[in-house]
Amino acid sequence: MHLIDGAGRWTAPPGGAGNDWVEQLRVPDLSVGTYCIPAGGVDDQSPHTEDEIYVVTSGRARIVTPDASADVAPGSVVFVPAGEPHHFTDVTEDLTLLVVFGPAYGSRTG
Template identity: 80%
Template sequence: MEIIKGAGAWAPPSEAADWTEQLRTADLSVGTYCIPAGGTDDQSPHTEDEIYVVTAGRATIVTPDATAAVGPGSVIFVPAGEEHRFTDITEDLALLVVFGPAYGSRTP
């Protein structure tokens, strides 16, 4: 058992990173993705399945097939390869992110 400290907590993104990985195993990884209010989400589709849990903030998530408002408590599943982006970020957005398998592990 391990308590993952800081996972899902808001922290202002630095120039170096807006994503912090807090746990990594072969089968999954857990981290925090933060975007400030008015910020831009410039991520690309991932090669792993992904679950987002909104822990703070409000935004809209946009995929090719749907658009939805999200806020604290929202849980979003994004399958591997699906284009997705958070837009209209009206409050500092903190996301607990779970990748399965671990982030980047399917990248050639």
């Protein structure tokens, strides 16, 4: 067992950066981290080569993919398959996302 300290907890982006990503656990088959976007911020991520689950722990925004969009708030859980473009927009409250990648983030070459 391993308790993952800080996972899903808001952390202000360092030094005025737009967003903050911290990986808190990494094993070959999955990784867990926290992604934070401040209110009014812009999500500039690129599609990933791994499947991904987002759990919204705080904040409000909209997630947009080429085929759909949805409002998200605390308790929302979103699955994004590997390779699917996606962005959080309309971040109206500081957004904190617990992120689970399978396999571990960046472990597949695309």
